[in-house]
Structure formats: structure tokens, C-alpha cells
Amino acid sequence: MSDNYVDLEDIQGFLIRGYNFRHIKYVVLNIKNAHGARAFCAGLLPGSGAPLSITNAEAWPGNNKPEYCLNIGFTYYGLEELITKPRCTEVWGKSYELFNLYKNGAADANNCQQIGDTDASAPVNWWLNSGGWLLDTLPDPKGKDLHIQLTLFAKDPADRDFYYEKLLSMIPMADGEPSLIPAFVKDSDPVAEDPDVIHFGYKDSISQPRLDNVPVMSVSETTLPDDRIPVPAYRFIINGTEPVAPVYNAHGLLKNGTFAAFRLLFQDVKKFNTFLTSDPNTPPDLAAAKMCGRWLNGNPLVVSPHSEDPLPGNDNNNFNYIEPSDHQKGPKADDDLGALCPYAAHIRRSNPRDDSSVKGNDSHNMPLQTHRVLRRATPYGPPYVAGEPDGIQRGLIGLFIGAKLTDQFQFIMSQWIESGGFRNPDTSPNHSGIDPLFGQQIRDMDPNHAEFDYRKSDGTYERMTGLTRFIRTDGSMYLFLPGIKGLEWISKGLIPTT
């Protein structure tokens, strides 16, 4: 692959850095007038001179963080409004593998069945539970009223409101009405001093894919040993012209863009905490660690089998499950039996690393790394307080990014998180069930999914029964996140010729 593969000027910034802003606003807009919506998009182009513009991936002058960052994505329904159906069909025809699931949308029944958006998580229940729905009409069950998604990052709530107002002020009027109106808005604020802590209490966002041939932005990443196997950049940044990505074909509109699943996930902390304390043989902190694969402070079980102080640097990310990585600390054990980290644990399911016995896992075999996802998700809602009234809404909101949704987000959800048969061989009593942080859906009749089992030091298994659903999907969209030039095409209502 060429060192010039990544054009930082043309890539949206959050594809390669997390920004580390603590206060975020997630906005979904409904298009009322396509001409005005295109003008709004044109205003968002860097250099347009408008009050706000999309943040690209170029280095910040002097490494000084800007006052805000802003990124954008489009649903297929939104793209149809902006570039017309025939042009969408033309792009689809030349980008089938990338576009097909996106075109059907997150509410597609087949997709929902695969990724567990059923029961209370079904599309018919989306967008209203959490608060933040602003349209006068009820949400369309297929998501046809959701068109443009914007993520606004700011350093404090006042700045967030300030820049949001500026953003809204950029919306052109058409026939006396705004061309776009907010359909759904949700703020995200830290729930603990450490902004990476989520409502279930875990420190999150530790293991993100490291993109091959992409300049690193964090100083710490350049000076500390980092055992993460680089993931080919084309897994996250679509290159539409160079024949470097044999895994898919892409129309020119997609160049330097990518796709994402936007997820609004309610987290039932009370129910989760109740399960943690349900097994008399398992202390709650150990239960939490075994279910996740990390202690609450982020230390992975294969490096810190016993709770310890937080590991420094990349020590909490330098590890494998079978062959220890170069700088792995701790016991450096072959965890083929899942004795340290259960197969069922969330981090092992969502990224099995070098465990080639996991179905479909090619992470050990560069340059494949087919099933990786970049997470840009943060908590919403107030911190949980024991004894609080029922019904308080909180959870995780944000984007799960990957160039090919079927191989990345959808594969991980359908094959590793939400279904059994995760690994072979697997001698655990419930064959590792499903991801315990998600838990069993009401109508899931598989008894193996109703418990979480972990292997003890004597080789027997502790069986934690009564596993129920802890996460409910309250909203979901599949988005195209264009490159800057792609956004320019969209703002003109046009597409490149190839």
C-alpha cells in the first residue's frame, strides 16, 4: 500500500482521532427542502467561510485543539433527497458490497433479526424512549424521516449550545420555512471524572483499531510500545480509485468516505448491577470483569487476572489470547481454554485477536483483519444512583464505523455478539451463549443464552443464571460519512462520473 493512501485533507477527522472533547451533541436532521439542504451542506465545506465547517483529518496547527469539531453523515433516504434516486442507484450499482445494507437501512427486518434489534429493540419502538424526538409526527418505522446526522464536539456545555445555535443559523429558509429541521437531538456528557467511563462502570474506548499507513495523532502512541496489529486503512477509509482494496468496489462518490452504524443504546444499569450481585460465589467486581474481559478500570483479565491498579501506557492493550504479544505483561499465558478471559466476555467476542478458533476470525492473519470497528460512542443520560425512580434514560450513543457494514458492524453483532456457536472447540456448559453485556432477548428461547459461565481455576465452570437483556436499541441508522470532496458533490446534488 502507498504511503499516500490517506488524504488527510479529504477525510473527516473522527475517522482517525477521537478528539477527546467531553461534551457532544448528536443531531439528526430532516430535510424539508432539498435545494436548501444542499446549500446547508455547501456551507459546511471547509473553507466556505460559514460559521461552522466539517472537521477534516489534517493536523491541528501547533497541535492546538480547535474550539469545536463537527462531522456529518447521511442516511440513504437523505442521500436520495440530496442527489436524487437515479444517482443513488448509479452509486449502488458500482458499490454493491458497500451500499447494499446501507440502502436497506438499519430498520430492515432481515438486518434487525440478525443483529438483535428485536423485541423491545425493534424499530417500531425507536427514538421515543430516550427523549430527544422533535418532529411533530411519530418516527417513521423505516427511518424515512431521518436524513442527515451531525456530531458536534465541544469543550463545555455552553460552547456546545453556542455552536449548535450557529449550526442551526446556517440552515437556509425556503418558502418561509427552514430547509432542515431537527428530528432528534441528544447531548452526551461524561458520567465520571474519566470521560471514557460508561454507565455500566467500565472504562471504555481502550482498544481502537490502529490504521495502517495513517499518521498517529497521539504522542503517547508514538513513544510507547504498541502491539496492535495495524488494520488496513481501506477497512475504514474507502479508496475509490486505486486498486489497493480488492475486498470491495466503490463508486467515486465514496472515495475517502466510509460507513457507520449510528446507535442509540439504552443501558439498564439497575438490572445489570442486580445480575452482578446475583451469584453468591462470584464477587460483583469479578462478575463484571469476567463478563467484559476487563476490570472496571480497563485492565484486561489476560494481563491482570487479579484486580490491580490501572496499567500504564498501552499495557492494557498489548495482549493476545493465544500467543502473547511482544510487550504483553502479566502471566503471558495461552488462554486457549478461556481460563483467564471467558470466550463469552464482551471484549473477546467483539475482537477475538489471535484466537483462530473463533468462527470467521481472521484478525491473526494480516492483511485481512476483516471484522474490526472504530467506535465513536459516548454516554448519555445522568449517572445511575441506587434507589432512583424507574424510567430514567441513560446509555450509549454514537457511531460504529467501518467501510463495509456487512463485514464489520453487522458481522460482529450478528455472528459474535448476538448468536451462539462463537467458538469451536468450547467446553463451557452453555457453549459461551451470547455476549453477556447485551444479554438474552425476551423471546430468545435458547437456554444457553440465559446464563453466563466462566471457567474457574480448578477447571470447573461457575454458572451465573438469570441473564436478561441489559441493552435496548432505542434508535439506529446506517450512515454514509463522505470525504470532503464527496460532501462537495452531495452539496451540488451531483456525483462523479465513475
Place this chain on the structure above:
Amino acid sequence: MADPITFVAAPQQQHMLFMFLPIKKGTFKKAVEAVSELSNAAKMVTTGTQGPGDIRASTGVHFSFFYGLPADTTPVNPVLPVPSFQTAPGRDLLVVQALYDADFAPYISAFVNVPAIAIGLNYVLSITDEIDVDPNDPTSAAFILANGGVVSNPDAFNCFLMRYNFADPTLPASLAPVSKTQKYLFQGTFPGLTVGNILQNYPDANTLWPFPAAPIEFAQSVAPSCGDD
């Protein structure tokens, strides 16, 4: 102490592929040879950079059946007193039947992602005769071949296969019909007994059926005596 199986999740279900693929006239023998080699390759896939190793559990294939028929002919061995397999005019026919575990897409992707097998699948595409399918259709054999083959188009390849698949990929092998509207009866004696479960739970499975496979000699079976030679 185990309990009787009363629920079988999708990844544990056995499904059927029953495909009638129109292929170019004069290619039926090569087609059967090619799919036979594919089947053998799946049993011999090596580890490391050459392949993912033992893919029996991930492919979940219990049985497979391949049959080729020349254009504008009917089966001759035996000649049945009723119509059976038939070709499209001017095209050979490749019949593929398989029983496999789990859903269709992961079953196929387990093959597509093995380079040696992908080459064979591309060959099958190259001899497919889709005179009635728009070559600009992303799921057509012509389009897939012209745009990187099955590796670059796995989802389109799934749809290509489904175009010729008589079987219902959502219908599991079951002890009794799962629906009053299912289009055929598909019974299985051991629902939930996946290839993975066999390898894991049958005593000495990996010794009895090692990977790569050991050669097996089959004794002569006997057909019923029906009064002729």
C-alpha cells in the same frame, strides 16, 4: 445432566442448498470436476498464509452432491420413467445440493475467504451461462467476474447463488414441519447437531476424522435385487 433440546438457534440449524445452475454448453464435466476439487480443497486447507486451517466447523457442511447434465438431454443412468433433472435450452446444467449449518451468508463466506477456493468459485462463475441476466446487474456472474471475483463481491455472490437455489435458506431440518406454509418437507433426525458439535462432542472425533483428512476406503455396498442383471 443434559436436557432435551427444545430450541435450536439459527447458527445451530441445518439448512439445505439445492441449486440448479445454467452453465455453458459443453462444460458440465469440467464443472463437476471443479466443484469436486473445491470440495476437496475445503478438506485440505492448510494453515498460515495458505489458508485458515480446518474450516469444517465454520463451513458446517454435512453432505454435498454435484451432478452435471449436458445441454438438451435428460439423465440416462438410470433412465427414469418420469421427467427429472432438465436443462435450459442450449445450456448444460450443474446441480449442487448440500446440507450445511447456520445461515447462508456465513456458510458461503467461509468458502469465499479461502483463496484457493475462491479461484474455483470464480471458475464456476466463468462457465455460468446467464444469457437472461443483465451483465450490469451487480449480482450477475459477468459483473462479479469483471469486478474482482467472489472475494470482492461476497454479498453479490450470495445473491447470485440464491437466484438458482430452489431451497429455502431459512427452513431448518426439523423433526416436524416448522410451518404450515413451508414449500417442502425437510426433516432432520438430529436438529442442532452441527458439524462443530460433532467435532467437539463425538468421542475422538478429531482422531477418527483428522484434518487434513486421512484416505478412507469404502467397502462395496449392495443394491436391491430387482430381477434384472
